[in-house]
Amino acid sequence: xxxxxxxxxxxxxxxxxxxxxxxxxxxxxxxxxxxxxxxxxxxxxxxxxxxxxxxxxxxxxxxxxxxxxxxxxxxxxxxxxxxxxxxxxxxxxxxxxxxxxxxxxxxxxxxxxxxxxxxxxxxxxxxxxxxxxxxxxxxxxxxxxxxxxxxxxxxxxxxxxxxxxxxxxxxxxxxxxxxxxxxxxxxxxxxxxxxxxxxxxxxxxxxxxxxxxxxxxxxxxxxxxxxxxxxxxxxxxxxxxxxxxxxxxxxxxxxxxxxxxxxxxxxxxxxxxxxxxxxxxxxxxxxxxxxxxxxxxxxxxxxxxxxxxxxxxxxxxxxxxxxxxxxxxxxxxxxxxxxxxxxxxxxxxxxxxxxxxxxxxxxxxxxxxxxxxxxxxxxxxxxxxxxx
Amino acid sequence: xxxxxxxxxxxxxxxxxxxxxxxxxxxxxxxxxxxxxxxxxxxxxxxxxxxxxxxxxxxxxxxxxxxxxxxxxxxxxxxxxxxxxxxxxxxxxxxxxxxxxxxxxxxxxxxxxxxxxxxxxxxx
Numbered sequence: 136x137x138x139x140x141x142x143x144x145x146x147x148x149x150x151x152x153x154x155x156x157x158x159x160x161x162x163x164x165x166x167x168x169x170x171x172x173x174x175x176x177x178x179x180x181x182x183x184x185x186x187x188x189x190x191x192x193x194x195x196x197x198x199x200x201x202x203x204x205x206x207x208x209x210x211x212x213x214x215x216x217x218x219x220x221x222x223x224x225x226x227x228x229x230x231x232x233x234x235x236x237x238x239x240x241x242x243x244x245x246x247x248x249x250x251x252x253x254x255x256x257x258x259x260x261x262x263x264x265x266x267x268x269x270x271x272x273x274x275x276x277x278x279x280x281x282x283x284x285x286x287x288x289x290x291x292x293x294x295x296x297x298x299x300x301x302x303x304x305x306x307x308x309x310x311x312x313x314x315x316x317x318x319x320x321x322x323x324x325x326x327x328x329x330x331x332x333x334x335x336x337x338x339x340x341x342x343x344x345x346x347x348x349x350x351x352x353x354x355x356x357x358x359x360x361x362x363x364x365x366x367x368x369x370x371x372x373x374x375x376x377x378x379x380x381x382x383x384x385x386x387x388x389x390x391x392x393x394x395x396x397x398x399x400x401x402x403x404x405x406x407x408x409x410x411x412x413x414x415x416x417x418x419x420x421x422x423x424x425x426x427x428x429x430x431x432x433x434x435x436x437x438x439x440x441x442x443x444x445x446x447x448x449x450x451x452x453x454x455x456x457x458x459x460x461x462x463x464x465x466x467x468x469x470x471x472x473x474x475x476x477x478x479x480x481x482x483x484x485x486x487x488x489x490x491x492x493x494x495x496x497x498x499x500x501x502x503x504x505x506x507x508x509x510x511x512x513x514x515x516x517x518x519x520x521x522x523x
Numbered sequence: 524x525x526x527x528x529x530x531x532x533x534x535x536x537x538x539x540x541x542x543x544x545x546x547x548x549x550x551x552x553x554x555x556x557x558x559x560x561x562x563x564x565x566x567x568x569x570x571x572x573x574x575x576x577x578x579x580x581x582x583x584x585x586x587x588x589x590x591x592x593x594x595x596x597x598x599x600x601x602x603x604x605x606x607x608x609x610x611x612x613x614x615x616x617x618x619x620x621x622x623x624x625x626x627x628x629x630x631x632x633x634x635x636x637x638x639x640x641x642x643x644x645x646x647x
Binding site: 263271273274275276277291333334335380383385389 | 557
């Protein structure tokens with residue numbers, strides 16, 4: 136039996152930032168938005184895939200049935216995926232797999248997170264639980280600390296500077312101004328980054344993405360059904376996932392993330408394209424250093440050379456290799472369990488030519504999304520293309 | 524397969540309290556501190572408990588000005604990846620590191636048993 140090609144019919148994204156609603160309510164809002172866009176009722180779904188990392192913050196697990204109930208589809212099978220910051224893109228892959236295998240014709244994927252009601256120390260502690268706690272969180276490392284250890288090794292190996300990292304933040308904030316779903320719509324300068332509070336040296340507050348609340352969703356279905364729902368479906372040319380040895384200290388090289396290299400190579404092979412044929416890269420910039428490392432691991436730059444591309448403006452939306460036109464996690468925000476779906480939302484907006492202002496990449500035909508769980512224990516890459 | 528029972532996380536932590544760093548080494552000489560039961564590098568299940576040296580050098584580190592609940596009273600401190608004398612790598616924290624003047628990549632550190640959380644190293 137030939138495999139069924141899955142496609143994205145519609146997407147939705149709530150503005151990232153601070154919301155009063157709980158994670159389950161945010162998920163319901165994003166789900167109803169995407170159902171309306173697709174002209175579907177809840178009970179027309181064959182499956183619901185939820186992504187959520189910090190249910191403990193809401194004292195609520197098992198959110199799938201709460202969401203299906205609230206959207207009028209209590210009998211639809213649901214499950215929740217947790218893969219730290221990559222939860223949503225892994226849930227998306229589950230939907231792709233179900234449609235491809237014929238286990239579901241139409242699936243709704245929704246990522247959701249709510250953290251603004253907990254204090255910074257509690258949020259910092261929850262993030263630590265996503266590391267190898269025995270070797271990292273429980274030995275004093277916070278998430279900024281782990282990426283700071285990557286940054287310091289990268290600086291030592293390649294001469295990457297704090298200014299190089301700051302430029303990533305400046306570029307992503309400049310893009311975020313034009314993104315109505317972004318948590319921060321505020322221009323910043325290199326000095327703002329360098330003078331900000333040193334959370335985990337060498338990383339400063341403005342090297343880090345914010346904790347955000349938010350939700351984003353998509354309808355994943357067969358190409359045929361997607362065409363019946365919209366004139367502008369988006370095709371999934373590749374969807375890959377790889378892992379890396381969980382703890383940084385047990386890897387040979389902390390200046391790279393092997394899972395990104397492997398997932399990237401597999402995605403280019405699956406799509407039958409090279410990086411040159413991709414018009415926009417939405418990569419996982421939870422910290423500024425992470426964007427540089429992602430560019431190098433995806434093969435957009437030689438090891439140690441990504442910073443020069445940022446310096447030369449090549450990664451701006453009108454540059455040769457646009458990276459994070461959405462503003463990235465840095466400016467758009469990082470509602471952990473929703474982030475991977477937010478990247479897919481941006482890809483669809485870009486492919487439809489509907490991204491606001493100068494953040495639209497002219498004539499975007501193909502977009503790559505890259506989502507990382509923790510420091511790369513989980514990595515997903517999707518290559519999405521115009522299906523019209 | 525070795526007859527020896529591989530240590531649990533609780534046993535590794537108990538040994539630390541007694542002043543001994545331990546880990547796991549495979550037949551092909553790959554060493555891990557996380558409780559692996561097959562080698563992540565070569566796949567062999569021939570793994571044994573191993574005692575690790577107490578001194579090493581800093582591979583990379585961060586200065587934690589903000590910490591999780593467990594470490595809130597220790598800031599600022601360094602969290603570091605440390606390469607021990609036998610080439611194996613461990614993680615730990617180094618107290619009283621508040622600026623880059625206090626610690627550098629390549630610095631010698633030694634394991635220091637403590638009642639505090641985690642695995643503490645001090646500059647030699």
